[in-house]
Amino acid sequence: MLKRLASLLLVAGTCAPCLAQVSPTAATPATPATSTAQPAASASAADAATSTVTGATPTLDAVDLGTFFDGLVPYMLERNDIAGGVVAVVKDGHLIFAQGYGHADVAKRTPVVADKTLFRIGSISKLFVWTSVMQQVAAGKIDLDADVNQYLDFKIPAKYGKPVTMRDLMTHTAGFAEVIKDLGVPTTKDLYPLKRYLVEHIPPRIFPPGEIVAYSNYGASLAAYIVQRVSGQPFDQYVADHILKPLTMPRSTFVQPLPAALQPDMATGYVTATGKTIVPFEPIETWPAGSFTSTATDMANFMIAQLQNGQFDGQSILPAATAQEMHSHQYSAAPGMNGFDLGFYQENRNGLTIIGHAGDTVAFHSDLHLLLDKDVAVFMSFNSAGKAPDGTAEAVRTSLFRAFLDRYFPYTLPHEKTAATAKADAARVAGWYWASRREDSALKLAFLLSQARVSALPDGDITIDALKDPSGAVKHWREIGPLLYQQVNGQSRLRFVANDDGSIRWWVTDDFPPVMVFQPMRGLLAHGTFTLLTQLAIAVFVLTLLVWIGGAITRRRFKRKLQFAPRQRTLWITARVGVILQLGVVAGWLGLLVWFSQPLSLFHANFDGTLLLLYVLGVLAILGGIAIILDAAWRIARGPGGWLARVGELVLGLCALYGIWAIVACGLVNFNLHY
Numbered sequence: 001m002l003k004r005l006a007s008l009l010l011v012a013g014t015c016a017p018c019l020a021q022v023s024p025t026a027a028t029p030a031t032p033a034t035s036t037a038q039p040a041a042s043a044s045a046a047d048a049a050t051s052t053v054t055g056a057t058p059t060l061d062a063v064d065l066g067t068f069f070d071g072l073v074p075y076m077l078e079r080n081d082i083a084g085g086v087v088a089v090v091k092d093g094h095l096i097f098a099q100g101y102g103h104a105d106v107a108k109r110t111p112v113v114a115d116k117t118l119f120r121i122g123s124i125s126k127l128f129v130w131t132s133v134m135q136q137v138a139a140g141k142i143d144l145d146a147d148v149n150q151y152l153d154f155k156i157p158a159k160y161g162k163p164v165t166m167r168d169l170m171t172h173t174a175g176f177a178e179v180i181k182d183l184g185v186p187t188t189k190d191l192y193p194l195k196r197y198l199v200e201h202i203p204p205r206i207f208p209p210g211e212i213v214a215y216s217n218y219g220a221s222l223a224a225y226i227v228q229r230v231s232g233q234p235f236d237q238y239v240a241d242h243i244l245k246p247l248t249m250p251r252s253t254f255v256q257p258l259p260a261a262l263q264p265d266m267a268t269g270y271v272t273a274t275g276k277t278i279v280p281f282e283p284i285e286t287w288p289a290g291s292f293t294s295t296a297t298d299m300a301n302f303m304i305a306q307l308q309n310g311q312f313d314g315q316s317i318l319p320a321a322t323a324q325e326m327h328s329h330q331y332s333a334a335p336g337m338n339g340f341d342l343g344f345y346q347e348n349r350n351g352l353t354i355i356g357h358a359g360d361t362v363a364f365h366s367d368l369h370l371l372l373d374k375d376v377a378v379f380m381s382f383n384s385a386g387k388a389p390d391g392t393a394e395a396v397r398t399s400l401f402r403a404f405l406d407r408y409f410p411y412t413l414p415h416e417k418t419a420a421t422a423k424a425d426a427a428r429v430a431g432w433y434w435a436s437r438r439e440d441s442a443l444k445l446a447f448l449l450s451q452a453r454v455s456a457l458p459d460g461d462i463t464i465d466a467l468k469d470p471s472g473a474v475k476h477w478r479e480i481g482p483l484l485y486q487q488v489n490g491q492s493r494l495r496f497v498a499n500d501d502g503s504i505r506w507w508v509t510d511d512f513p514p515v516m517v518f519q520p521m522r523g524l525l526a527h528g529t530f531t532l533l534t535q536l537a538i539a540v541f542v543l544t545l546l547v548w549i550g551g552a553i554t555r556r557r558f559k560r561k562l563q564f565a566p567r568q569r570t571l572w573i574t575a576r577v578g579v580i581l582q583l584g585v586v587a588g589w590l591g592l593l594v595w596f597s598q599p600l601s602l603f604h605a606n607f608d609g610t611l612l613l614l615y616v617l618g619v620l621a622i623l624g625g626i627a628i629i630l631d632a633a634w635r636i637a638r639g640p641g642g643w644l645a646r647v648g649e650l651v652l653g654l655c656a657l658y659g660i661w662a663i664v665a666c667g668l669v670n671f672n673l674h675y
Contacts, residue, residue, distance in 0.1 A: 060376065060408045065089055065097040068407055073101045076396050077382075083273035084112040085382040085393075086119065087400075088296035092375050093308055095300040104267040104383065112383075115297040118251065118258070118266045119381040120282065121366045122359025125254070125292035126220045127302075128239050130170055130326065130343025131317065132227045135242060138322040141230040142166055144342075151226045154199050160208040166226070168209045169219040171331040171340040172515060175207035176216045178439040179286075181675050182604050183217060184362075188257045188283045190604065194225055194235070197285055201674065206440050212506075213333050213340070214436040215515035217289040224288030235288055246315035247301045252294040256283050266293070269363025270384040279363035290359065296379055299368065303377035306370055327355060327372060333508040333517045334495040336484070344370070345513050349402070349491065350411035358397070358513060365393035369401055371409075378404060398512075399470070413491050416480035422460030425479055429496050429504055430456040432526040433518035436506070442611060442675035443603075444667040446593055451527040452518055454507070461488065467511055475511075487511070525665060534662065537655040538586060541579050544652055548576055568634070575631035578624025582659045585621045588614050589668065608673050618669040621659065628656035 058064045069087050077085060084102030088095065100112030136142040142151070147163035149155050156164055160175070168174040179201050185191060203218050228235040236254040244252050253259060258266055258281075269279035284291040301312060306327075310318030318326070325342065332339030338346035344355035347369060356369040366381035378401060382393040405411075419425070431454055438447040452466040462485065463474045475492075477485035483496040494509040497517075506517035524530060554560075592614065596603075632653030636646045663669055 057410055058407055060089075060091060060096075062096050066099070068404070069097070069099060069101075072400065072403065073099075076400065077102045077273070080386040080393070080396055081272040081274055082382050082384040082386045082393055082396065083270045084117075084267060084384070085380060086112050086114050086117065086296040088114060088300040088303075088379045090300050090303050090307070090377045093304055095297065095304070098296050098300060100296070103273070104265075106268070106270065106273055112267065115295055116251075116265050118262060118293050118295060119366060119383060120269070120359075120361050120364040121292050121294055121299070121368075121381060122290050122361050122364060123217075123220075124299075124357050124359035124366055124368050125288065125290050127306075127343060127357055127368070128243055128254075128292060129220050129224045129227070129288050131243060131306075132231075132235070132239060133166060133170065133223055134318055134322050134326045134342065136227055136230055137166075138319050142226065144170075148222065148226060151229055152222075153229070154195075156202060156222075157205070159205040162209050164205075164209050166223065167330065167342070169216075169223045170342045172213050172215045172219060173207075173210050173331055173340075174216060174219050175205045175209050175212065176203040176214065176218055177206045177441075178214070178216070178437055179203045179218045179675070180439055180443060180603050181607075181673075182285045184602050185283050185285050185604050186602060186606075188281070191256060191283055191285060191287075194221065194228070194288070198222055198225055203674075204440060206438075207436070210331075212436050213331065213514065213516060214438075216437075217286045220289040221286040243302075243317055246317055247298075247305055247312050249294065249298040249301055252292065252298045254287055254291055254293075256287060256291050257281060258293060262293070267364075267383040269361070271363070272387050273384055279361075282361045282363065284361070290361065296381070299379045300377075303368065303370060303379060307372070307375055307377055327370075333506065333514065334497050337493065337495050337508055338510040338514045340514065345515065347513070348510070350405045350409050352405070352409055358394070360394065365397060367397045367401060374409070395470075411491070416478075416486055418460065419479040419481060419484075421482070422479040423456075425483060425496075426456035426460050426462050428502075429462065429483070429507070430454050431504075432521045432528060433507065434521050435516045435518055437516035439675050441667050441670055441672040443596075445589060446596060448521075448525060448530065448666060449527070449593070451521055453527065464494075467509070524661075530662075533658055534586075537658050537662075538583065540651055540655045541583050541659075544648075545576075545579055545583070548579075571627060571631045571634065574624065574627035578621070578626075578628045578656065581617065581621040581624040582628075582656065585614075585618055585659075585663060585668065588617055603675070611673060612671070615669055615671045618663045622663055622669065625656040625660040625663075629653045632656070 073085060073087065076082070082102065083106050084100065084104055086100045087097070089097040098114035100114045100117055102112055104110045104112045104117045133142060137144060144167040145165050148166060148169065149163065164174045182197065182201065198218070198221060201218065207214060224235045227238060231238050233241070239254060251262060253262065257263070266281070269282070271277040271279060305312040305317055306323070309320040309323040310316055311320070327341050327344065329346065330340050330342055338348055340346070341355055344357060347354040347356050352374065353372045354369055355372060356367065359366040363385060364381060364383055365385070366379070368377070368379050370377045380397055380400060382396065384393060386393040386396060432451045433454065434447055434451045452464055455463050457463065457476070461476045461478050463476055465474055467475045469475055475490070476488040477494055478488050480486050483498060485494040487493070492509065492511040494507060494511065496507045497505045499505045504520050506519045508514060508517045521527065524533065632649040635649045639645070639649070
């Protein structure tokens, strides 16, 4: 489940391949590699990033980039079963490297070509939204700190006594719950106008604005609609006129389906390169937040313009001061940790100031990084989700970029002493946490089951089960300052934030993008307690059902009948139906979550009927649970049998009570179709 949510919520993993010989079946570059050198990065080097300079640092130029990427990318594609990919690097205002690898279409053996093959760049699309916003800020048409309702022809409901501002949208701190319904739709014919989507899918506000980061596709789409409103142009046309045209990006578009002239060059999406599952073109309803299609060379022009503070080849898309403001720090969830600029998020590493954005659809996985103090930028994209051993394309892109940093900007990690409070603080922070980026109604259960566990080790280190190295081993973290942890043998950091009373408020890490925090989950909904009690209840219900069935078979064999008064018989039958209904709720929602984990599953309006049936089943299970409790109470007070039978009825009644509570607490009867 956590892996599926990672795909939806952009929780990028941090994995890298191990150094190994490339097999004869490895994907080959679109053009011959310029070097036969061994892969330039190992798993430990790419992940730990504790570079030790053994000689002169390689020169960042086209020749050495060819040696580096041509030696590493084909190996990564083959090892992780990815069909194809593309990489572009710019430096000092120029494109110095662009190369396609593997295949745009496996069946046709069509190679990836950097200036021709089209990739869906997912949430990197948002950078075009935020750039458009800043253009309107420069034009005086948008105030970053004004209530966004003043720009809308519908209202975002008031809550917490504070308005949502454009700055909140750009830093993903508007406090919106996750919106999953209609994020993707089956075909482009199912798409409907942006305004309709925004009006019909206004998410609940679960946090006060400006306080807690919770990444939001809805928020970015809302910002695009505001640009459309204040500019007087449809947003896709606005971007075409004010960004794509001046930056000479002729092979880029938000349009779904693609214009006819571009369709032949669209890379085919895959789950894996060797599998049979082709991912069709993915229509995205929140299209400003994720539908952009482009080539690596087009994206290079966009990166150059950002690095040059809005300037490109004599054209200007932003005043320099506005671009600098866009690239300035606005929010962090914890002191000293990576956070958000205006739209870009921070990715500081190897002692460098880095901002960027990742983007994911089911098939396409992309990354864009601006090294602001080096005037260097990197774009990469892959057309397959990939598989083990390194995890997925998200993991590959992370390790590839970290290997790039280690090669051209090596960094020796300073030695940090273990804090004297390590053991006490490890015990203090241990427990279960769930992400601030979450859906809090219909699909709340999925997020409850995806909690991360922080465990204290005897030496004072901690582990978090969701943070693993390339081998699949859980990373260890060592306290180097008050509630500040550093990855053992690595440079990633993690910080816990405490409330005034000393309790933990949340934790955040720079091991992946700073798009959410993890908040403590205590009580019966803490994952360990919740799963244990649920499993016990299921076991009791199943055992009870088997005992009842066995008893019925025995009575039938020996021709015996139970003697009941009419009301008692009705209660007895209803209680047994109640046990079946309680198990039915478990089976129904488990089936939903299994389906949810499939790579091509979609939640859209056609799914509402299934969800309503599950809600009705939940109501019936609650009624059945009440019947179980009443039947158990009667049998404890007046029923036949000795103390053992009464203990059994007590346990059964308590399990039914827990089942009722769990159904309500997990939102399984809220009849909410907005999720």
